[in-house]
Amino acid sequence: MGQTQSSTSVASPSSSASTRCPVDHSALAKQHPPDTPSAAASCPVDHASLAKRAQSSSSAASCPVDHASISKSSLATPAQCPIQPDPLDPRNHLPTLTQERAPSQTTDLPTDRTKSSIPRDAAGNWEYPSPQQFYNALVRKGWETPENEIETMVQIHNFLNEKAWEEVHKWEADVNKDEDLQLVRFKGRPGELSPKARFWLFVGWLLPERFNTEPPFDRHDWIVRRPSTGEEVRYVIDYYGAPPLPDGSPVFSLDVRPALDDFGSISMRVRAATREAWAKAAPDATSSHT
Known part of the structure; x- marks a missing residue:
């Protein structure tokens, strides 16, 4: 249409x-x-x-x-659907998030925004949404969330993104550890399983006693730019939940890796897999000679 x-x-x-x-x-x-x-x-x-x-x-x-x-x-003009969605920002595929209270909201939420450590471009870094904007985004999607939990959710959201950016830097260190990377755009894709997530779900179905059987609760695709060359690399991030700590604190697991879009990204994945295999084999080799 x-x-x-x-x-x-x-x-x-x-x-x-x-x-x-x-x-x-x-x-x-x-x-x-x-x-x-x-x-x-x-x-x-x-x-x-x-x-x-x-x-x-x-x-x-x-x-x-x-x-x-x-x-x-x-x-x-060609025929168009008469119901048009809100315009999306091409950098994050989100509409403009308002700071106004939602119609059904009963308590005030902070409107202050936190600046991240993640560069957006040469001019500055990304800013995380305020608790009020975060709540409005959830309401827009039809997700009912207790208002008294929003600030905690924002803190977890920001923490996970910072950790994901650290993982991106670890991958990129193989290419140029001194590169001033930029996250130029990203897209949330909840409900869309990556090929790797599908594979591990299948393994978990075969061997539920050894592998996780729960799908990731979220997925992001990040487009990272290397300013020295202008090259852009897509990273896939799967967000998993894990059993909480004894004190009830939540635990999360991130699977961050470059997408298999080009030869350079494939080479990065192969080198990382080889290092992991050698690291696991090294203790066995040492013990066999003692």
């Missing part, structure tokens, strides 16, 4: 078709024998108005739609 051009052409009927009554009077007469009232009186077509329309020089005049105006409008 919104991508197809609507057709404005109308087939012009012939002059005989435009003047002939569309009702079969012979069949109608059979239904109304001569001893009944006039059969023609039972015809549902207004013959007088039909004759007037037939005298018109333009056959399209009988159509109640203004073809000229519809042609101009449909040629000027």
